Amino acid sequence: MRLYEFEGKQLFRKSNIPVPEGHLVSSPAEAYNTVASLKHAVALKAQVLTGGRGKAGGVKLADGPNEAKTHAEQLFKLKIKGFPVERVLIEPKLDIKQEFYVGVTIDRANYKLVLIASGEGGVDIEETAEKHPEKIVRKSFSVEDELFTFDAVDIAKKIGVPGALLRKAAGIIVNLYKMFKVYDAKLVEINPLVLTAGDELIAADSRVSLDDDAVFRHADLKEMGIEKRHEEGEMTEREKRATEWGIPYLDLDGDIGMFPGGAGFGIMGNDFIHYYGGKPANFMDSGGGPSPERIAKMLVLLDENPNVKTIFGARFGGISRCDDFAKGVIMFLKEHGLSKPMVMRMTGNMWREGVRLFEEAKKEDPSLMEKVEFHGIETPIEEISKRAVELARQQGVK
């Protein structure tokens, strides 16, 4: 879960890492009033959950309120990688002498925490690591390890912090490392950590990403207004609806509605459709053990999508049960109705019961399953994928 810069800085402040005095505004008028009361030059920084803000023109400097208002007007019109700018952070313009980089992240392959520091801050650290690995200091820790001040002093010295400021810099590094552990972070970065003309060290920008799965044990985040959020730019109407229903869903630009079971095959099924010459209209995941209601909702999303020409269904029941799956499909067919052809395969946990339910429903109403081509374990999934592509083509011809 990525945090906005101002949220990251709230956590910095709580963790005793110095940050500039910031003011969050949500309109050009507010920007004008804020800067008018400040009486010093400011930086206006667009708050978005993505990188590349500087290059996209998301940071502006202003000497006074009129200039700030003009800049804010531009910023609020901006979209950075699909993210609209809804808030702008106003901070005093810093007189920069030197910029450092300090970050902590997880080395997943080696199960370690890694502290990374560099004397070249303010730039893309991955680029520095690639082109000038000698300018990067790296230290690995086990998740239980403490970072001692003497280690932090050593790191600060290696990245070129002047002697008089070593203890201060080490304190910031230790606090950043502590914050990483306290808040179950995946990434915390101060980039840049600025040394000002007045010899102050201050975190000029923050990049913080927390573990979604650990938010439950940090009640203070909610108090600060930091909650789980959508992190991928603007959602389509369908994506919003799916999110409300708790269904992981993405719109894609094809015409085959993907109705898979399991995240793994949700991902790979999209590949299969491509291999057989088709294009999926979406990605979707049912989650483990979906209820019949959820299954029915998944089908509503696809049936009501005008781009979808045919539906590809796959259910290999593991923790999810085929009888619940069948109940959900039947519920959808009865209550909503299917307006396009669907080819599907169902096997796995409780498949016999699932098949029985379909047969019973068909007996009750022979027209119910008219548009459904039903397969069991005897048909390989590749054949089902191929058939979905074929059906979509036939629909296209009409």
Next chain:
Amino acid sequence: MAILVDKNSKVMVQGITGGAGKFHTERMLDYGTNIVGGVTPGKGGQAVCDRPVFDTVAECIEHTGADVSVVFLPAAAVKEAAIEAVRAGIKFLVVVPEHIPIHDMLRVREEAVKYKAAVIGGNTAGIITPGEANLGIMPDIAFAPGRVGTVSRSGSITYYVADTLSRTGYGESTCVGLGGDPVLGSTFNEILWMFEEDDKTKAVVLCGEIGGVYEEKATEIIPKMKTPVLAIIGGIFAPPGKRMGHAGAIVEGKMGTAKEKLDMLADSGAHPCKTFKDIPEILKKLGV
């Protein structure tokens, strides 16, 4: 032989008195898995499916000789349960629940390494040695005893691959679900090496997906193996930067795209597959 579990494994269930614990204990027993007991603190003395319930893992081991554990507990309870298990002497742990905090999993991994235990998951469908033991939530219909090992980050992919291997007569020696969470108890590497040392396993199918670093890491070990490795990766056509399903399956910048993973694995000596259908064709060519 098989890897990690067989008919002689003495299996305990942590969280055996919970809804999922009970349901799957029954299923695992139906398959013939040798479940000897379970643990739920405070419920010692009870029984589930005629198996005794204990308050601690140590007690369960003392009375039943359990050496393997399957965990069916809420994510927040996994760290404690896993550390309790490996410290008490469990040598192999299957963590079924998903969304386990990453820092917890780092700690679990450290403890497991220290106590020389293997951990799979979180968010794993489990492990099955067909005809002998089924630990977790995998549907038995897909599996048949045989000579190909599988190791996968996704439950549904494990089922489809096993389905393909069973249908074409190869069968499976053991199928291991690494899990779908971002940080896992084991990487492909440890499991691949166990298959390498297993006489019954004549080839291994590695099933990966976009995101994470475990497939890249596997390229360190594949060149050292004599047993052939086949690789299939989900997400070749996934839009970059979009979160698809698994917590782990998000492409981080340039790293972890499915195409790059498959190419790297192929360069390291693995045989790349596009769909499941390619698996038996390649096995045939290799003379497995």
